[in-house]
Amino acid sequence: MLKTWTIAGLALASLACSAGISAAADVKLALVPGGPHPFFAPWEQAAADAKVAFGLTESQYAVPQDWQLDLQNKLIESLASQGYNAFGIFPGDATGTNETMAELEAFGAPSVAIGGCTQSPSPAKFCLATDVYRSAYLGTKALIEAMGGKGAIMHAGSRLVDPNTQLRIAAIDKAIEEAGPDVMLYQHVTDTDSQETGDAKINGVLAADAANIDGIVATGYVSSVIAARALENLGDGRIKMIGIDDDPIVLDAINKGVIQGTMAQNPYGQAYIAAYALKRMLEGCTMRADAPFDENPQNATFIDSGTLVITKANIDTYRDELKGIADDIIASFDEKYLTCN
């Protein structure tokens, strides 16, 4: 606990220091998700908090009407036209968004990819997101442990065309393979991250073949909610589950013992850290050429925004843990990633 407060104190000191430097920087921040989705809801609070904490001129959480790259591009263009000059963007498409970011760059507006990555090489200054491979791997390991090291696992995943889904599939496959012959994959059931299709697919599989499923790992926000509800309705407690994200329904299911845990992501931290980094860049800082970025098959400037498995044991403290991770990243951000004159 002492360590957390020390880090938080350092972060605040660093922020106060940067606030002094930033007097001249006119920062109008826009946080733009790929479309409407509950995962991004914490960005709104992060935008508001960042405006106060970092002394931004303006901050806005702007949601495209639908999951269409074209709609997202038009929204970003209109925000740039309104004078927004710092963008945190969940890429509507790993490559397509690069074009928009390049135009923003030419316009003098730096952008970062948050929540998901663009395809490198990218004009995005960096990508700040969950290490989805690691998250899915840890979640599946936790599930296998809850299953007693044997049984068949169903994966309820997000959109098949999403590169993150492919990484999650690979991670789950690896965790299952490492568990030995007693653990097997039942099926990757993808495209379950919307209410209607998710409901039909997950409940359909459970209705037809629940007896042959011993565990569920859900890697989509809505998929987790649907699967948690389905298991609660099923009511026998035999099928174990690890979900993703911290929807109240999922947390409630953990508390009731219906599911065993959920993989926490850090959307608030992603947006908050991005706001800080963008502000520093508009103050004249540049990304260090030798910054210690992680690399994944998609992106060469990756920063892990943190992941942990929420269980009954840490359900009351996980938010502090996530905040601690975000504070840690901010506290060392200048030193690790920036060159400031």
Place this chain on the structure above:
Amino acid sequence: MSDVIEPRAGARAGAASWGDRLLRVAHAGGLLLVIVLITGGASLFVPNFLSPFNQFTLTRNLGVDIIIGFGMMVVLGLGHMNLALGAIGACAAMVVGFCLQTLGLPIPLAIAGAILAGALLGALNGVLVVRTGLDSFIITLATASLYFGLMFILTRAEAFRDLPADFSALGKGRVGPYSSFLVIAGVVAAGLVVIFNFSELGRQILATGANRTAASLSGIPVNRVIIVTHALSGAIAAIAGVMVTARLASALPSIGEEWLLPSFLAPLLGGTLLAGGFVSVIGAALGAILLSVLQNTLVLLNVSGFWIQFFLGLALLAAVGIDRWRVVQTQKRGTPGR
């Protein structure tokens, strides 16, 4: 130059058609006036409306919207619809991506291939309409799903992302502060003005749209005209698909999913009749300009995107209302209801 043309087939001629002409010119003039007022007001009172960034992005989106509107307009001339416009645009985008990335074809050849593919898919719509005798609404509703489905099956929903820089540069081209997409829209518009004012095909399309039976009796190969018109619509949709691909520097399977509303709004606001027999190329372009400027102004005024969707729906209702009013006015003067 007027882009208004009356069909020769049927009973429409004489003094009454001059009344129609006047009504239509007044309609286009009114549209122009509204555009001038909104643009003037936005220039004066909406911050950043005249900024170079906004002018460029506004005209780039406008270029695409104009062409999407043209794609629907040509089949509206027949009294038909093409609900597969977006699906054809998506297929063309994937074809140009495949030709450039997988086959490594030169850019002009890849673009020509995509437009040809669009024309073939459009022609298939026409053939199905002619052969089945079903309404184009039903046929193109079905083929929209069919084309999207086939494209997903063939590409496994994988985008083509490694397109040549020269191709992507097409999406960034500028003419002064404006996007070069406006030039493409201008070229397509000029071609359509020629087709509908000075070619036999244009007259045949409008005559078929005005009265199919009369057109057939007067020797017009109605079935062929329907197929060719749908092919033309498909080719125009493909041009829009290629433009969006260049703008995104990626051929994405999701291209075209949002085209339906603007495809109807532009021509209908511009005076093209839902029932067929009359099109206005300039009117469709003005309709697209009005919509783009209005949307852009609302966005710059921080009006929520959900309200903008509401306004677009309202605009479509208004356009259809005007269309109906004109039909009633024409009937009151004793001319056929077109």
